[in-house]
Amino acid sequence: MKVLFVSSEVVPFAKTGGLADVAGSLPLALERLGAEVKIMMPKYAMVKVKGQKTVIGKNLEVFFIEDERYFGRDELYGTKFGDFPDNLDRFAFFARACLGLAKKLRFKPDVIHCNDWQSSLIPVYVKTLYGDDPFFAGVKTLLTIHNLSYQGLFDKSQFSSTGLGAELFTINGLEYYDKISILKGGILFSDFINTVSPTYAREIQTKEFGCGLEGVLQKRSSDLAGILNGIDYDIWNPATDRYLARRYDLSSSRRKVDNKKDLQRTAGLPVSAAVPLIGIISRLADQKGLDLIAAVINDILKEKVQFILLGTGDDMYHALFTTIAKTYPKKTSINLKFDAVLAQKIYAGIDLFLMPSRFEPCGLGQMICLRYGTIPIVRLTGGLKDTIEEFDPKTHRGNGFTFEEYSSRKFLEAIQRALSVYKIKTVWEKLVKKAMSYDFSWESSAREYLGLYKRISGR
Ligand code: ADP
Secondary structure, eight states: EEEEEOOBBTTTTBBBBHHHHHHHHHHHHHHHTEEEEEEEEEOOTTTTOOEEEEEETEEEEEEEEHHHHHHHHHSEETTTEEEEEEHHHHHHHHHHHHHHHHTTTTTOOSEEEEGGGGGGGHHHHHHTTTTOOOGGGOOOEEEEEEEETTOEEEEGGGGGGGTTGGSSSSSSTTTTHHHHHHHHHHHHHHSEEEEESSSHHHTTTTTTTSSSSHHHHHHHHGEEEEOOOOBBBTTTTTTTTOOOOOOOOOGGGGGGHHHHHHHHHHTTTTOOSSSSEEEEEEEEEETTTHHHHHHHHHHHHSSSEEEEEEEEEEHHHHHHHHHHHHHOOEEEEEEEEHHHHHHHHHHOSSSSSEEOOSSSSSSHHHHHHHTTTTTTEESHEEEEEEEBBBOTTOOOSSEEEOOOOHHHHHHHHHHHHHHHHSSSSSHHHHHHHHHHOOOBHHHHHHHHHHHHHHHHHHH
16 A cells, blocks of 8 residues: 655644644554655744755655755744744645655655645645646655634635636635635545544534534535554653653553652752642643633642643734743742653653543644643543543543533543542552553554455555
Protein backbone atom coordinates (compact mmCIF):
# COMPACT_ATOMS: atom_id res chain seq x y z
CA MET A 1 0.00 0.00 0.00
CA LYS A 2 1.49 3.33 -1.09
CA VAL A 3 0.32 6.36 0.84
CA LEU A 4 1.14 10.03 0.38
CA PHE A 5 0.41 11.67 3.73
CA VAL A 6 -0.03 15.44 3.46
CA SER A 7 -0.22 17.64 6.54
CA SER A 8 0.42 21.30 7.32
CA GLU A 9 2.13 20.35 10.59
CA VAL A 10 4.09 17.30 11.67
CA VAL A 11 5.87 16.49 14.95
CA PRO A 12 8.81 16.99 15.49
CA PHE A 13 9.17 19.63 12.75
CA ALA A 14 6.30 22.04 13.43
CA LYS A 15 3.32 21.88 15.76
CA THR A 16 0.41 24.04 16.86
CA GLY A 17 -1.95 21.25 17.98
CA GLY A 18 -3.06 17.65 17.84
CA LEU A 19 -2.86 17.42 14.04
CA ALA A 20 0.94 17.56 14.29
CA ASP A 21 0.98 14.70 16.83
CA VAL A 22 -1.16 12.57 14.55
CA ALA A 23 0.87 13.40 11.44
CA GLY A 24 4.10 12.57 13.26
CA SER A 25 2.95 9.23 14.62
CA LEU A 26 0.26 7.61 12.43
CA PRO A 27 2.59 7.34 9.38
CA LEU A 28 5.20 5.64 11.56
CA ALA A 29 2.63 3.12 12.78
CA LEU A 30 1.56 2.52 9.16
CA GLU A 31 5.17 1.93 8.19
CA ARG A 32 5.45 -0.66 10.96
CA LEU A 33 2.44 -2.40 9.41
CA GLY A 34 4.22 -2.58 6.08
CA ALA A 35 2.78 0.41 4.21
CA GLU A 36 5.02 2.60 2.06
CA VAL A 37 4.35 6.13 3.28
CA LYS A 38 5.80 9.49 2.30
CA ILE A 39 4.94 12.68 4.16
CA MET A 40 4.80 16.19 2.70
CA MET A 41 4.58 19.41 4.70
CA PRO A 42 5.57 23.07 4.24
CA LYS A 43 9.04 24.21 5.17
CA TYR A 44 8.34 26.91 7.75
CA ALA A 45 11.14 28.96 9.28
CA MET A 46 10.93 26.75 12.40
CA VAL A 47 11.72 23.57 10.44
CA LYS A 48 15.33 23.02 11.34
CA VAL A 49 16.12 20.34 8.76
CA LYS A 50 18.68 21.30 6.11
CA GLY A 51 17.54 20.63 2.56
CA GLN A 52 14.20 19.43 1.33
CA LYS A 53 13.98 15.96 2.76
CA THR A 54 14.67 13.89 5.83
CA VAL A 55 13.91 10.37 7.01
CA ILE A 56 12.01 9.32 10.13
CA GLY A 57 11.18 5.84 11.41
CA LYS A 58 12.82 3.07 9.44
CA ASN A 59 12.75 4.57 6.01
CA LEU A 60 9.91 7.06 5.91
CA GLU A 61 10.76 10.10 3.80
CA VAL A 62 9.45 13.50 4.85
CA PHE A 63 9.50 16.10 2.07
CA PHE A 64 9.40 19.81 2.80
CA ILE A 65 7.72 22.13 0.35
CA GLU A 66 9.94 25.15 0.26
CA ASP A 67 9.00 28.68 -0.74
CA GLU A 68 10.48 31.60 1.13
CA ARG A 69 7.62 33.95 0.16
CA TYR A 70 4.96 31.70 1.66
CA PHE A 71 6.59 29.68 4.39
CA GLY A 72 9.67 31.64 5.50
CA ARG A 73 7.79 32.96 8.54
CA ASP A 74 7.90 32.21 12.25
CA GLU A 75 4.22 31.27 12.58
CA LEU A 76 2.32 28.61 10.69
CA TYR A 77 -1.03 30.22 9.95
CA GLY A 78 -1.01 33.71 11.41
CA THR A 79 0.03 35.96 14.26
CA LYS A 80 -1.94 37.00 17.31
CA PHE A 81 -3.38 39.79 15.17
CA GLY A 82 -5.08 37.25 12.93
CA ASP A 83 -4.61 34.80 10.09
CA PHE A 84 -2.13 35.61 7.35
CA PRO A 85 -4.05 37.37 4.55
CA ASP A 86 -2.40 35.18 1.90
CA ASN A 87 -3.29 31.80 3.49
CA LEU A 88 -5.30 30.75 0.44
CA ASP A 89 -2.35 31.46 -1.86
CA ARG A 90 -0.02 29.65 0.54
CA PHE A 91 -2.03 26.45 0.82
CA ALA A 92 -3.18 26.40 -2.82
CA PHE A 93 0.50 26.58 -3.68
CA PHE A 94 1.23 23.85 -1.14
CA ALA A 95 -1.44 21.51 -2.56
CA ARG A 96 -0.19 21.88 -6.12
CA ALA A 97 3.43 21.59 -5.05
CA CYS A 98 2.69 18.26 -3.29
CA LEU A 99 1.03 16.82 -6.39
CA GLY A 100 3.83 18.16 -8.58
CA LEU A 101 6.47 16.66 -6.33
CA ALA A 102 4.78 13.24 -6.19
CA LYS A 103 4.84 13.23 -9.98
CA LYS A 104 8.44 14.35 -10.15
CA LEU A 105 9.41 11.59 -7.71
CA ARG A 106 7.34 9.12 -9.76
CA PHE A 107 5.67 8.18 -6.50
CA LYS A 108 2.18 7.17 -7.54
CA PRO A 109 0.27 6.59 -4.30
CA ASP A 110 -2.75 4.33 -3.94
CA VAL A 111 -4.17 6.90 -1.56
CA ILE A 112 -3.37 10.52 -0.84
CA HIS A 113 -4.25 11.04 2.81
CA CYS A 114 -5.12 14.73 3.31
CA ASN A 115 -5.65 16.45 6.63
CA ASP A 116 -7.85 19.44 7.45
CA TRP A 117 -8.49 22.42 5.19
CA GLN A 118 -4.82 23.13 4.54
CA SER A 119 -4.57 20.11 2.26
CA SER A 120 -8.24 19.98 1.19
CA LEU A 121 -7.55 21.41 -2.24
CA ILE A 122 -5.69 18.24 -3.15
CA PRO A 123 -8.84 16.08 -3.60
CA VAL A 124 -10.36 18.93 -5.62
CA TYR A 125 -7.31 19.24 -7.87
CA VAL A 126 -6.99 15.48 -8.39
CA LYS A 127 -10.52 15.41 -9.80
CA THR A 128 -10.38 18.71 -11.74
CA LEU A 129 -7.06 20.30 -12.74
CA TYR A 130 -5.33 16.91 -12.78
CA GLY A 131 -8.43 14.98 -13.88
CA ASP A 132 -6.92 14.13 -17.27
CA ASP A 133 -3.40 13.49 -16.03
CA PRO A 134 -2.68 9.75 -16.47
CA PHE A 135 -0.27 9.89 -13.52
CA PHE A 136 -3.17 10.54 -11.14
CA ALA A 137 -5.59 8.12 -12.79
CA GLY A 138 -6.80 5.69 -10.13
CA VAL A 139 -5.22 7.68 -7.28
CA LYS A 140 -7.76 7.90 -4.45
CA THR A 141 -8.05 10.58 -1.79
CA LEU A 142 -8.96 10.40 1.88
CA LEU A 143 -9.66 13.54 3.90
CA THR A 144 -9.32 13.41 7.67
CA ILE A 145 -11.12 16.18 9.50
CA HIS A 146 -9.30 16.89 12.73
CA ASN A 147 -11.42 19.91 13.57
CA LEU A 148 -14.45 20.99 11.57
CA SER A 149 -14.42 24.50 13.01
CA TYR A 150 -11.34 25.44 10.99
CA GLN A 151 -12.73 25.50 7.47
CA GLY A 152 -10.35 27.66 5.49
CA LEU A 153 -12.91 30.38 4.74
CA PHE A 154 -11.92 33.13 2.32
CA ASP A 155 -13.51 36.05 0.59
CA LYS A 156 -14.88 35.14 -2.82
CA SER A 157 -12.73 37.81 -4.43
CA GLN A 158 -9.80 35.45 -3.84
CA PHE A 159 -11.28 32.54 -5.79
CA SER A 160 -8.80 32.91 -8.66
CA SER A 161 -6.03 31.98 -6.16
CA THR A 162 -7.36 28.41 -6.21
CA GLY A 163 -6.68 28.14 -9.94
CA LEU A 164 -10.10 26.46 -10.28
CA GLY A 165 -12.77 27.31 -12.83
CA ALA A 166 -15.50 29.74 -11.74
CA GLU A 167 -18.09 26.95 -12.21
CA LEU A 168 -16.81 25.44 -8.98
CA PHE A 169 -17.87 28.48 -6.98
CA THR A 170 -21.44 27.30 -6.50
CA ILE A 171 -23.53 25.72 -3.75
CA ASN A 172 -22.53 22.30 -5.10
CA GLY A 173 -18.89 23.32 -5.06
CA LEU A 174 -16.70 25.43 -2.80
CA GLU A 175 -19.22 28.19 -2.15
CA TYR A 176 -20.33 28.54 1.46
CA TYR A 177 -22.65 31.43 2.28
CA ASP A 178 -21.03 33.58 -0.41
CA LYS A 179 -17.51 32.74 0.79
CA ILE A 180 -14.99 30.14 -0.31
CA SER A 181 -14.80 27.09 1.99
CA ILE A 182 -11.75 25.03 1.20
CA LEU A 183 -12.79 22.29 3.63
CA LYS A 184 -16.14 21.97 1.87
CA GLY A 185 -14.23 21.36 -1.36
CA GLY A 186 -12.30 18.58 0.38
CA ILE A 187 -15.49 17.01 1.73
CA LEU A 188 -17.17 17.01 -1.67
CA PHE A 189 -14.24 15.87 -3.80
CA SER A 190 -12.40 13.33 -1.65
CA ASP A 191 -13.21 9.67 -2.17
CA PHE A 192 -13.69 9.10 1.53
CA ILE A 193 -13.82 11.23 4.65
CA ASN A 194 -13.10 10.42 8.25
CA THR A 195 -12.88 12.23 11.54
CA VAL A 196 -10.82 11.37 14.57
CA SER A 197 -13.40 9.65 16.78
CA PRO A 198 -16.62 7.71 16.18
CA THR A 199 -18.67 10.11 18.33
CA TYR A 200 -17.39 13.20 16.50
CA ALA A 201 -18.18 11.53 13.16
CA ARG A 202 -21.81 11.34 14.28
CA GLU A 203 -21.85 14.76 15.93
CA ILE A 204 -20.67 16.69 12.88
CA GLN A 205 -23.72 15.53 10.96
CA THR A 206 -25.92 17.49 13.36
CA LYS A 207 -26.71 21.19 13.43
CA GLU A 208 -25.12 21.63 16.85
CA PHE A 209 -21.65 20.48 15.77
CA GLY A 210 -21.81 20.69 11.98
CA CYS A 211 -20.53 24.29 11.67
CA GLY A 212 -22.95 24.78 8.75
CA LEU A 213 -21.51 21.79 6.86
CA GLU A 214 -23.85 19.20 8.40
CA GLY A 215 -25.91 19.02 5.21
CA VAL A 216 -22.87 18.34 3.04
CA LEU A 217 -21.63 15.77 5.54
CA GLN A 218 -25.01 14.03 5.73
CA LYS A 219 -24.97 13.74 1.95
CA ARG A 220 -21.67 11.91 2.20
CA SER A 221 -22.53 9.90 5.30
CA SER A 222 -22.00 6.56 3.54
CA ASP A 223 -18.39 7.64 2.89
CA LEU A 224 -17.79 9.03 6.37
CA ALA A 225 -16.19 7.15 9.27
CA GLY A 226 -14.70 7.87 12.68
CA ILE A 227 -11.31 6.43 13.67
CA LEU A 228 -10.00 7.24 17.10
CA ASN A 229 -6.54 8.83 17.20
CA GLY A 230 -3.76 7.12 19.07
CA ILE A 231 -0.77 8.72 20.74
CA ASP A 232 2.88 7.94 20.15
CA TYR A 233 3.78 5.57 22.97
CA ASP A 234 7.49 6.14 22.37
CA ILE A 235 7.24 9.88 22.94
CA TRP A 236 4.63 9.72 25.70
CA ASN A 237 6.21 7.17 27.97
CA PRO A 238 6.85 7.80 31.68
CA ALA A 239 9.30 4.88 31.73
CA THR A 240 11.69 6.54 29.26
CA ASP A 241 10.72 10.24 29.27
CA ARG A 242 14.02 12.08 29.58
CA TYR A 243 12.40 15.26 30.88
CA LEU A 244 11.11 13.62 34.06
CA ALA A 245 12.84 13.98 37.40
CA ARG A 246 12.03 10.32 38.07
CA ARG A 247 10.87 7.76 35.54
CA TYR A 248 8.17 5.27 36.39
CA ASP A 249 5.98 2.59 34.93
CA LEU A 250 2.94 0.62 35.96
CA SER A 251 4.84 -1.36 38.58
CA SER A 252 6.56 1.70 40.05
CA SER A 253 3.71 4.21 39.78
CA ARG A 254 4.41 5.43 43.32
CA ARG A 255 7.47 7.20 41.95
CA LYS A 256 5.16 9.56 40.10
CA VAL A 257 5.04 11.67 43.26
CA ASP A 258 8.70 12.62 42.81
CA ASN A 259 7.73 14.29 39.56
CA LYS A 260 5.00 16.13 41.39
CA LYS A 261 7.49 17.51 43.90
CA ASP A 262 9.91 18.43 41.12
CA LEU A 263 7.14 20.23 39.25
CA GLN A 264 6.05 22.07 42.40
CA ARG A 265 9.64 23.19 42.93
CA THR A 266 10.19 24.40 39.37
CA ALA A 267 6.77 26.05 39.29
CA GLY A 268 7.42 27.87 42.57
CA LEU A 269 4.59 26.11 44.40
CA PRO A 270 4.89 24.83 47.98
CA VAL A 271 6.22 21.27 47.82
CA SER A 272 3.66 18.79 49.14
CA ALA A 273 2.88 15.24 48.12
CA ALA A 274 -0.56 15.32 49.71
CA VAL A 275 -2.14 18.40 48.16
CA PRO A 276 -3.97 17.58 44.91
CA LEU A 277 -2.27 19.23 41.95
CA ILE A 278 -4.72 20.08 39.16
CA GLY A 279 -3.51 21.01 35.69
CA ILE A 280 -4.47 22.13 32.22
CA ILE A 281 -2.43 22.01 29.02
CA SER A 282 -4.38 23.51 26.19
CA ARG A 283 -4.75 25.96 23.38
CA LEU A 284 -6.57 28.84 25.04
CA ALA A 285 -9.55 28.87 22.69
CA ASP A 286 -13.32 28.86 23.29
CA GLN A 287 -13.51 25.25 22.10
CA LYS A 288 -11.68 24.10 25.20
CA GLY A 289 -14.41 25.21 27.63
CA LEU A 290 -12.31 27.89 29.27
CA ASP A 291 -15.40 29.86 30.21
CA LEU A 292 -16.31 26.93 32.45
CA ILE A 293 -12.83 27.04 33.99
CA ALA A 294 -13.28 30.78 34.54
CA ALA A 295 -16.62 30.12 36.21
CA VAL A 296 -15.31 27.52 38.68
CA ILE A 297 -11.70 28.55 39.27
CA ASN A 298 -12.41 30.59 42.40
CA ASP A 299 -14.43 27.74 43.88
CA ILE A 300 -11.69 25.24 43.10
CA LEU A 301 -9.01 27.42 44.61
CA LYS A 302 -11.00 27.73 47.84
CA GLU A 303 -10.21 24.06 48.40
CA LYS A 304 -6.82 22.74 49.46
CA VAL A 305 -5.46 22.34 45.94
CA GLN A 306 -2.78 23.67 43.62
CA PHE A 307 -3.36 24.64 40.02
CA ILE A 308 -0.97 24.74 37.08
CA LEU A 309 -1.78 25.93 33.58
CA LEU A 310 0.23 25.73 30.37
CA GLY A 311 -1.36 27.30 27.36
CA THR A 312 -1.42 30.07 24.86
CA GLY A 313 -4.10 31.58 22.66
CA ASP A 314 -6.80 34.20 22.99
CA ASP A 315 -5.83 37.47 24.71
CA MET A 316 -9.01 37.32 26.78
CA TYR A 317 -7.84 34.11 28.48
CA HIS A 318 -4.30 35.41 28.91
CA ALA A 319 -5.81 38.32 30.85
CA LEU A 320 -8.04 36.01 32.90
CA PHE A 321 -5.22 33.71 33.98
CA THR A 322 -2.84 36.60 34.65
CA THR A 323 -5.40 37.88 37.16
CA ILE A 324 -5.74 34.40 38.69
CA ALA A 325 -1.96 34.22 39.10
CA LYS A 326 -1.96 37.56 40.94
CA THR A 327 -4.90 36.62 43.16
CA TYR A 328 -3.55 33.19 44.17
CA PRO A 329 0.26 33.44 43.90
CA LYS A 330 0.89 30.56 46.35
CA LYS A 331 -1.56 28.14 44.81
CA THR A 332 -1.17 28.66 41.08
CA SER A 333 1.44 28.50 38.38
CA ILE A 334 0.30 30.13 35.15
CA ASN A 335 2.47 29.54 32.09
CA LEU A 336 1.20 31.41 29.05
CA LYS A 337 3.41 29.89 26.38
CA PHE A 338 3.94 26.82 24.22
CA ASP A 339 6.51 24.57 25.88
CA ALA A 340 6.73 20.89 24.90
CA VAL A 341 9.20 20.01 27.67
CA LEU A 342 7.18 21.62 30.44
CA ALA A 343 4.12 19.82 29.05
CA GLN A 344 5.74 16.42 29.67
CA LYS A 345 6.72 17.44 33.22
CA ILE A 346 3.16 18.57 33.88
CA TYR A 347 1.51 15.42 32.52
CA ALA A 348 3.76 13.41 34.85
CA GLY A 349 3.61 15.71 37.86
CA ILE A 350 -0.05 16.55 38.25
CA ASP A 351 -2.81 14.41 39.76
CA LEU A 352 -5.83 15.70 37.85
CA PHE A 353 -6.23 17.14 34.36
CA LEU A 354 -9.13 19.34 33.29
CA MET A 355 -10.66 19.10 29.82
CA PRO A 356 -14.17 20.56 29.87
CA SER A 357 -14.33 21.04 26.08
CA ARG A 358 -17.37 22.46 24.30
CA PHE A 359 -16.55 20.04 21.52
CA GLU A 360 -13.56 17.77 21.05
CA PRO A 361 -12.93 15.89 17.78
CA CYS A 362 -10.69 13.38 19.59
CA GLY A 363 -8.50 15.08 22.16
CA LEU A 364 -5.02 13.83 22.93
CA GLY A 365 -4.55 15.40 26.35
CA GLN A 366 -6.80 12.90 28.11
CA MET A 367 -5.00 9.93 26.53
CA ILE A 368 -1.56 11.32 27.37
CA CYS A 369 -2.77 11.80 30.94
CA LEU A 370 -3.84 8.21 31.35
CA ARG A 371 -0.44 7.07 30.10
CA TYR A 372 1.17 9.13 32.89
CA GLY A 373 -1.27 7.97 35.56
CA THR A 374 -2.91 11.37 35.70
CA ILE A 375 -6.69 11.33 36.00
CA PRO A 376 -8.73 13.35 33.51
CA ILE A 377 -11.89 15.29 34.31
CA VAL A 378 -13.68 15.71 31.01
CA ARG A 379 -16.90 16.79 29.40
CA LEU A 380 -18.49 13.89 27.53
CA THR A 381 -18.27 15.12 23.95
CA GLY A 382 -16.58 13.78 20.80
CA GLY A 383 -13.48 11.71 21.45
CA LEU A 384 -13.65 12.41 25.18
CA LYS A 385 -16.83 10.37 25.24
CA ASP A 386 -15.09 7.53 23.38
CA THR A 387 -12.13 7.37 25.76
CA ILE A 388 -13.13 8.41 29.27
CA GLU A 389 -15.70 6.79 31.52
CA GLU A 390 -16.77 7.90 35.01
CA PHE A 391 -14.86 6.11 37.76
CA ASP A 392 -16.96 4.24 40.26
CA PRO A 393 -15.12 4.00 43.60
CA LYS A 394 -17.15 0.95 44.55
CA THR A 395 -16.78 -1.24 41.48
CA HIS A 396 -13.57 0.47 40.19
CA ARG A 397 -15.08 0.73 36.74
CA GLY A 398 -14.03 3.74 34.66
CA ASN A 399 -10.91 5.85 34.27
CA GLY A 400 -11.79 9.47 35.00
CA PHE A 401 -14.48 11.90 36.06
CA THR A 402 -17.07 13.13 33.63
CA PHE A 403 -20.00 15.45 33.08
CA GLU A 404 -22.27 15.93 30.12
CA GLU A 405 -24.31 19.12 30.41
CA TYR A 406 -22.24 22.18 29.56
CA SER A 407 -22.62 23.89 32.92
CA SER A 408 -20.22 25.12 35.58
CA ARG A 409 -22.28 23.37 38.27
CA LYS A 410 -21.90 19.95 36.64
CA PHE A 411 -18.22 20.62 36.01
CA LEU A 412 -17.62 21.61 39.62
CA GLU A 413 -19.46 18.54 40.86
CA ALA A 414 -17.19 16.33 38.75
CA ILE A 415 -14.12 18.04 40.21
CA GLN A 416 -15.48 17.57 43.72
CA ARG A 417 -16.14 13.88 43.08
CA ALA A 418 -12.55 13.52 41.90
CA LEU A 419 -11.19 15.34 44.95
CA SER A 420 -13.18 13.13 47.30
CA VAL A 421 -11.82 9.95 45.68
CA TYR A 422 -8.32 11.46 45.79
CA LYS A 423 -8.58 11.53 49.59
CA ILE A 424 -8.95 7.74 49.74
CA LYS A 425 -5.32 6.88 49.05
CA THR A 426 -5.72 3.15 48.39
CA VAL A 427 -8.51 3.68 45.88
CA TRP A 428 -6.66 6.53 44.20
CA GLU A 429 -3.54 4.43 43.76
CA LYS A 430 -5.62 1.72 42.12
CA LEU A 431 -7.17 4.29 39.79
CA VAL A 432 -3.73 5.61 38.83
CA LYS A 433 -2.55 2.10 37.98
CA LYS A 434 -5.71 1.39 36.07
CA ALA A 435 -5.31 4.59 34.05
CA MET A 436 -1.77 3.58 33.15
CA SER A 437 -2.86 0.18 31.93
CA TYR A 438 -5.09 1.50 29.11
CA ASP A 439 -3.70 1.18 25.61
CA PHE A 440 -4.25 4.17 23.34
CA SER A 441 -1.21 3.55 21.16
CA TRP A 442 -1.57 3.79 17.38
CA GLU A 443 -1.41 0.07 16.69
CA SER A 444 -5.13 -0.69 16.39
CA SER A 445 -6.14 2.65 14.84
CA ALA A 446 -3.37 2.36 12.24
CA ARG A 447 -4.82 -1.02 11.28
CA GLU A 448 -8.20 0.63 10.81
CA TYR A 449 -6.62 3.24 8.52
CA LEU A 450 -4.91 0.53 6.53
CA GLY A 451 -8.26 -1.24 6.15
CA LEU A 452 -9.81 2.02 5.01
CA TYR A 453 -7.06 2.63 2.42
CA LYS A 454 -7.69 -0.88 1.06
CA ARG A 455 -11.40 -0.27 0.91
CA ILE A 456 -11.00 3.07 -0.90
CA SER A 457 -8.35 1.93 -3.35
CA GLY A 458 -9.68 -1.57 -3.90
CA ARG A 459 -6.15 -2.94 -3.42
P1 ADP B 1 -5.99 20.45 19.86
O1 ADP B 1 -5.40 19.73 18.69
O2 ADP B 1 -7.41 20.86 19.70
O3 ADP B 1 -5.14 21.59 20.33
P2 ADP B 1 -5.50 17.97 21.34
O4 ADP B 1 -5.83 17.55 22.73
O5 ADP B 1 -5.92 17.06 20.24
O6 ADP B 1 -6.05 19.43 21.12
O7 ADP B 1 -3.90 18.13 21.20
C1 ADP B 1 -3.22 19.11 21.88
C2 ADP B 1 -1.75 18.77 21.87
O8 ADP B 1 -1.00 19.97 21.99
C3 ADP B 1 -1.34 17.89 23.02
O9 ADP B 1 -0.21 17.12 22.64
C4 ADP B 1 -0.95 18.93 24.09
O10 ADP B 1 -0.06 18.40 25.03
C5 ADP B 1 -0.28 19.97 23.22
N1 ADP B 1 -0.30 21.35 23.74
C6 ADP B 1 -1.34 22.21 23.79
N2 ADP B 1 -0.98 23.40 24.30
C7 ADP B 1 0.34 23.30 24.59
C8 ADP B 1 1.31 24.20 25.16
N3 ADP B 1 0.99 25.45 25.51
N4 ADP B 1 2.59 23.75 25.32
C9 ADP B 1 2.91 22.49 24.96
N5 ADP B 1 2.06 21.60 24.43
C10 ADP B 1 0.78 21.99 24.24
